Each structure stands twice: as structure tokens, then as C-alpha cells.
Amino acid sequence: MWILALALGIVSQYLFVGNAAGISVVIFILGFYGLFFYAANGRMGGFDKWQGQSRSGWLLMVPIGLLVMTYAIFANRFFHLLNGVAIMILVAAQTILLTRSGSQPWHKAGFFPDLVHRCIVKPFTYVSVPFGIVSNLVLPSEGIRTARGTLRKVSLGLLLAAPILIVVIALLASADRIFQSWLTEIPGWFQGLSVGEGVVRVMTAGGIALYTFCYIWGLLVHKPADSTIGSSAAVNSSNSAEGNEAQQKAQMALDPISAGTLLISVNLVYILFAVIQFSYLFGAANGLLPEGAAYAEYARRGFTELVLVALINLVLLLCGLHFVRREGVWMERVRKVSLSMLVICTVIMLVSAYSRLSLYEDAYGYTQTRLLAHGFMLFLGVLLVTAFIRIWQERLSLSKAYICCAVIAYVVMNYVNLDARIASNNIARYERTGIIDIAYLGTLSADAAPALLKLQEKQPDIESLNQVVDQLKERSRSRDQWPSWNLSEQRLR
Incomplete structure (x- = not known):
């Protein structure tokens, strides 16, 4: 089937x-x-x-x-x-x-x-049934330590890495024209077929195959999906609840050879991409760009795709920390080094995405969404650094650390005064370029008023700015009841 x-x-x-x-x-x-x-x-x-x-x-x-x-x-x-x-x-x-x-x-x-x-x-x-069938074919029997068994584990790692690499490579190619041009120059594999079209074809074939199989399976099997497919033995009914839970966790854990193969495959792509990002960060990418591509436009695009890749890597990192069996000193070292390399490459991507977004803001202005994206990237960076520490210090509770980081980050974002920063940054950009979106500044809250009033003092001839300031003042006067008292509104009044 x-x-x-x-x-x-x-x-x-x-x-x-x-x-x-x-x-x-x-x-x-x-x-x-x-x-x-x-x-x-x-x-x-x-x-x-x-x-x-x-x-x-x-x-x-x-x-x-x-x-x-x-x-x-x-x-x-x-x-x-x-x-x-x-x-x-x-x-x-x-x-x-x-x-x-x-x-x-x-x-x-x-x-x-x-x-x-x-x-x-x-x-x-x-959905787990066809993957269980595949794992039952490639996984060796318990206790076998032969070259054939190792080859099967490596094959499983490559099989698991394939869909991740398809998505990741497509995002990286969309984010970086140099990386995309290198991919399209690979002979044979991509001849006459774009990377995007190849991804669409693979996803279409896989989606139709998976859905058709699962739909027909659901019609023919009138009971819950067999959770034992791909497992080597059933759980003994006489085991205690703790033993059952431990055995289920061990069955869910991925073999270290398969996990290492997956992580190494992904890291090889990331290292290649990191080389391009270093050339971009130090200004040497201009000579590597395809013909007809402008460096300024190249540098400003791709931050969304890079953030998506960083999120995928964070999921891989958490799975590598919690869902890989610990076997042997050398395999444990391979796991830790591979996860550490994944963290380093992801941090490089975040730095690149942060720089690209900064250039984008410098060209098109500052908005609340773009500043929130900056904050989110910094938050991801903190999570990655925390995970890096957890790789080598296993006594650290990652859940406690992440919860604390999330609470602190959320409180900090409330107190950085986003509207005031948006106004001041756009005004600084106006002083450099002479371009400013007054209409957008008019949608900000009273927190932006101090920066706008300073600009009004320097540039009293900007009629639209005077209208925005008057609107802010009028809005503030309409909220002068004591239950609505607010420090920013009071200062503006």
C-alpha cells in the first residue's frame, strides 16, 4: 500500500x-x-x-x-x-x-x-503509520552491532533530514541570492528545474502519497492506529507504571547515530550559508552577487526567512536535547558538538537577519512590527545561548530558564516605550534623509509626543506634523477623567 x-x-x-x-x-x-x-x-x-x-x-x-x-x-x-x-x-x-x-x-x-x-x-x-513502516524496515533489531545496522541507522537519519533540508534550503535560497545562485549552478540535479519548483513537486508528491495512504488506512482499519508499528517488543503487562513510562520514552528516543547523521547533514548546509553571511556582514558579498543584483537590495531582503529557519533550528535543538538516546562517550560528544554547531550557525543567521532588518528600516522607516521583530530576534538569541549552556551543563533546567526568560522579555518589551522609540528613530532618519511618514506617526500614542514636539520646535513649517500634534493633544484632552489618568497623557496635556 x-x-x-x-x-x-x-x-x-x-x-x-x-x-x-x-x-x-x-x-x-x-x-x-x-x-x-x-x-x-x-x-x-x-x-x-x-x-x-x-x-x-x-x-x-x-x-x-x-x-x-x-x-x-x-x-x-x-x-x-x-x-x-x-x-x-x-x-x-x-x-x-x-x-x-x-x-x-x-x-x-x-x-x-x-x-x-x-x-x-x-x-x-x-500519520505515524507509514513512518512506522519505514522505521521497521531500516531500524536494526535490538542488540545488533554490525556495519549493516549502522548503515540502516545512518539511512534513517538521512531520511529524517531530507524533508527538513528541503524546507530549510528553500527558505535560505529565498533569503539570500548568493546562496540561491550557488544552488542553481549545481549541475545535473537542478538542470532545467528551479529550486522552488523542485520543492513544490516533492511536497506535492509526498502530501498526496501520505494523505491517500492514511485516508484508505482509516477506512480499512476500524480501530485506533497501531502504536506498536516499528517497535521491537510489546510492553510487559506486569511492569510498573514507572517502567512503562521509561520504556515508552526509550522507544520514542532517536538512535544517536541517526540523530548525529541528521544534525551533521543540516549543519553542513548551515556552514555553507554562514560563510556567505560572514562575507555579507564584512561587506565582501558585493563581488559575489549574481549579475544584475544590487548589494543594497540584497542586504535588505530575507530577514523573515532567516527567522523561520532559526525557529526550525530551535525545535531541532530541543529535540536533540530531549529525544536522543545517550549511548557511549564518543556518540555523546558527537551529539553535543553537533548541537553546539547548530546553535552557532543559528546565532549567525539571527545576526544576519537583525542586520538586514536594520538596513530595511533605514530605507523604509521604523514601525511597531519591525521593532517587535527586533525584540523577538534578541529573545531567540537569548534562548539559543541558554540552550548552548544546557548542552554542556545538563543540570540546568531548560524549562525553568525559558519561562523566566519569557517573563523577563515580555516585561522589558512593555517598558522600552516602543512608540517613543519609533518616533525618535524616524525623526533621526528624517534628519539624515529628509524622508518621514507623518501619517504613520499620527497613529502612535501619547508616548511619541515628546519626540514629535521636539521635531515641531525644529521644523515648525511642517503642516502635517502640526496637525498630528494637535490630534494627539485633542485625543489627550478627551481622556481627562481621573479613571483614565495616564502619565504620558498628563505630560502631553
Whole structure:
């Protein structure tokens, strides 16, 4: 089932990515039904013994077939869109009826909520099943210490690293044109295919394969997902509650060889990217830029993608601290060094993102969202430094440290007086460039008034500024009741 679902996903991305719907819909539906009938025949013993609702399900073949054929016969895009929704609903209803998976007859009102549950909610409860099948194939038996076993563990690490690297490389390529140009120059792998298109194709194939498998599995298995798939032994019923919990935690923990392979694979990409960032931070990236790219524009873009990568790395870091088995002195050193390198590369990304955002603000002005992004990056930096300490000092409670950091950071952000900083920074930018967004400053609170009044004294001829100051004063006078007393409002009055 899993192999056929993967084949369906690979074929589907070729049919749909970059192509309008046509005969591709017919081919996809035929492939889906081939997988469905194969799985149902193997799981339930064929269709000839089915009774009851299955008869109604067979009749749905007529409207489904006719609607699917419209994609190959007609070119009306409006009906193509409507038919896509109708076909999905009818196929879901038919598969539920044929497998007798629904709790309600098709003509009852309760059938539709059951259909929605089967299509949207239940497949996600079986997401672990295909990964359990894969891990059962690649993980060695307990106690085996052979080269073949090590190779399987490394293969599992590469398998786990692949989707992470796809997302990370796509974000880094979007964030940095030099990194993107280096990727596109790699011969063979990316010839005739952009990095973005490759990511879309892989995600489309994987998403269709995973959802199709989990949906059909949910129809054919009328019990909770087997949590024992991929495990080597069942839990002994005579064990104590503490023993059960420890065994479950050990089963969830990733093998150190697989974890090390994953971390090293990710770190190799990050080290390459860090080299580019050092050239950017020290001003040497101008000579490395692709033809037609301006250094100023290159430096100002990409901070959002870099912050997203930093968040992904923080999740990897926490998993590396808590969900990797501790085996042997050397493997423990590899784990700690790999996690430390991950922290260092992430800090470099945050410094780069912080610098890019500063340049962006210098070009386009300061806003509350941009200053909050600065604060969030600093907060992430503190979390990463704390995690770095936790890597080498295991007695440190990371949860306690993170909670304390979060509380302190939130209080500090309240007392840095964002509106006052926004006003003063925009005024300083105005004195350098002669450009200022007075309309935006008018949306700030009374906290910005002192800086605006100073600018008004220096530049009394700016008519729009006088209007903004008058609006702030008027707004402050309308809040002079004692329950609304506020120091900033009082100073402005």
C-alpha cells in the first residue's frame, strides 16, 4: 500500500504541477481507485461478500465517472472548479459506503459530518503509520552491532533530514541570492528545474502519497492506529507504571547515530550559508552577487526567512536535547558538538537577519512590527545561548530558564516605550534623509509626543506634523477623567 501510494504521489506531481487540469484528472482517479481496490481486496477479502450500503456505493460510479470525463471533454474552467469539489465529495462518500466505514446511512443527516470527519480529521490520526513502516524496515533489531545496522541507522537519519533540508534550503535560497545562485549552478540535479519548483513537486508528491495512504488506512482499519508499528517488543503487562513510562520514552528516543547523521547533514548546509553571511556582514558579498543584483537590495531582503529557519533550528535543538538516546562517550560528544554547531550557525543567521532588518528600516522607516521583530530576534538569541549552556551543563533546567526568560522579555518589551522609540528613530532618519511618514506617526500614542514636539520646535513649517500634534493633544484632552489618568497623557496635556 505504501509503495503504491508513493508511486501515485510521484505520478500526481508530474500530472498536476505546472499543468492545467485535463486528462490528468482521469489518470489520477484511475490510479486512486487502483490503490483503493488493491488495498480493500487485501484487507477485507474482496467486494463480492459485501452487502447493504455497498450497493449504493457502486451506483456512485456513474456520476463520478461522468464528472471525471468532463476534464477530458470540456474546457469550462468554472465547472472544472466545481466538479473538483463534487468529485472529492462523491469519491469520499463512495469509499465510505463500499467499506461500510460510516456510522450513519448515506441518506441520514449524520452522514455528512461523518464524511467530513473521515476526510479531514481521521487521516491525520494515522500519520505515524507509514513512518512506522519505514522505521521497521531500516531500524536494526535490538542488540545488533554490525556495519549493516549502522548503515540502516545512518539511512534513517538521512531520511529524517531530507524533508527538513528541503524546507530549510528553500527558505535560505529565498533569503539570500548568493546562496540561491550557488544552488542553481549545481549541475545535473537542478538542470532545467528551479529550486522552488523542485520543492513544490516533492511536497506535492509526498502530501498526496501520505494523505491517500492514511485516508484508505482509516477506512480499512476500524480501530485506533497501531502504536506498536516499528517497535521491537510489546510492553510487559506486569511492569510498573514507572517502567512503562521509561520504556515508552526509550522507544520514542532517536538512535544517536541517526540523530548525529541528521544534525551533521543540516549543519553542513548551515556552514555553507554562514560563510556567505560572514562575507555579507564584512561587506565582501558585493563581488559575489549574481549579475544584475544590487548589494543594497540584497542586504535588505530575507530577514523573515532567516527567522523561520532559526525557529526550525530551535525545535531541532530541543529535540536533540530531549529525544536522543545517550549511548557511549564518543556518540555523546558527537551529539553535543553537533548541537553546539547548530546553535552557532543559528546565532549567525539571527545576526544576519537583525542586520538586514536594520538596513530595511533605514530605507523604509521604523514601525511597531519591525521593532517587535527586533525584540523577538534578541529573545531567540537569548534562548539559543541558554540552550548552548544546557548542552554542556545538563543540570540546568531548560524549562525553568525559558519561562523566566519569557517573563523577563515580555516585561522589558512593555517598558522600552516602543512608540517613543519609533518616533525618535524616524525623526533621526528624517534628519539624515529628509524622508518621514507623518501619517504613520499620527497613529502612535501619547508616548511619541515628546519626540514629535521636539521635531515641531525644529521644523515648525511642517503642516502635517502640526496637525498630528494637535490630534494627539485633542485625543489627550478627551481622556481627562481621573479613571483614565495616564502619565504620558498628563505630560502631553
